[in-house]
Amino acid sequence: MNASLFFTIIGSVVALLVIFLLVYRSFYKKAPADAALVISGGRKKRVVFGGTLINPITNTHQLISLNTLQLPVERTGQGALITKDSLRVDIEAQFYVKIEPNEQDVLKAVASLGDKTLTPEAVNKLLEGKLVGVLRSVAATMALQELHEKRQEFSDQVQEACRDDLEQNGFKLESVAVTNLDQTPLDALDENNRFDVVAIQTIKQEVEDKQTQTARIEHENKVKREEDRLKAELEIKQREEETETEGLEVDKRLEFA
Numbered sequence: 001m002n003a004s005l006f007f008t009i010i011g012s013v014v015a016l017l018v019i020f021l022l023v024y025r026s027f028y029k030k031a032p033a034d035a036a037l038v039i040s041g042g043r044k045k046r047v048v049f050g051g052t053l054i055n056p057i058t059n060t061h062q063l064i065s066l067n068t069l070q071l072p073v074e075r076t077g078q079g080a081l082i083t084k085d086s087l088r089v090d091i092e093a094q095f096y097v098k099i100e101p102n103e104q105d106v107l108k109a110v111a112s113l114g115d116k117t118l119t120p121e122a123v124n125k126l127l128e129g130k131l132v133g134v135l136r137s138v139a140a141t142m143a144l145q146e147l148h149e150k151r152q153e154f155s156d157q158v159q160e161a162c163r164d165d166l167e168q169n170g171f172k173l174e175s176v177a178v179t180n181l182d183q184t185p186l187d188a189l190d191e192n193n194r195f196d197v198v199a200i201q202t203i204k205q206e207v208e209d210k211q212t213q214t215a216r217i218e219h220e221n222k223v224k225r226e227e228d229r230l231k232a233e234l235e236i237k238q239r240e241e242e243t244e245t246e247g248l249e250v251d252k253r254l255e256f257a
């Protein structure tokens with residue numbers, strides 16, 4: 001074998017190795033530790049955690065993040081929640097959800113999203129109806145004052161109530177945080193809405209009762225201050241009279257001394 005043939009063979013082998021490596025790299029896909037690969041094509045979709053070879057001709061793949069997603073939900077004005085005592089309450093809440101690293105949940109989430117990309121916006125749009133529905137249901141079991149005093153209990157009940165619904169879409173609810181909770185302003189209520197009419201009447205009555213109570217307390221305090229002043233003046237006058245009487249007795253004793 002001459003040198004020319006030898007180098008030709010070596011060159012061919014190297015070229016084949018380079019081609020093989022390039023093809024392997026184009027076929028090999030690897031998901032990072034916080035993601036999963038969903039491979040479509042063939043009879044059914046499959047999920048891979050890690051790396052695998054994918055034929056780009058017969059298969060497509062989608063990278064699904066397993067990181068926690070923050071889903072903001074806000075309801076104010078006419079969209080506010082209605083409490084047990086028929087008052088509207090504006091709310092801002094944060095829902096923290098994620099996909100568990102198992103094939104079943106990943107496939108459920110992909111099926112729920114359809115052709116949408118797994119982004120907080122897409123997931124929020126998918127789940128918002130369920131989240132708002134649970135917020136309304138739980139708020140309807142508690143009075144406005146109770147919601148303020150037991151905010152954590154409210155969050156816990158919301159989390160428990162929507163856990164199973166979210167799992168149907170492949171998502172696990174990690175926590176719920178109520179970041180703002182306040183009575184809906186009167187000027188945001190509709191006088192033609194039955195619930196709002198009750199709320200307006202209730203709020204006005206509470207304000208009137210509070211004003212009456214405040215006026216009564218102020219009157220009682222004023223009367224008490226006046227009584228204390230008169231009592232103090234009486235005590236001073238009594239002490240002055242006692243002092244004067246004692247002085248007269250001393251003068252009288254000095255006269256007869």
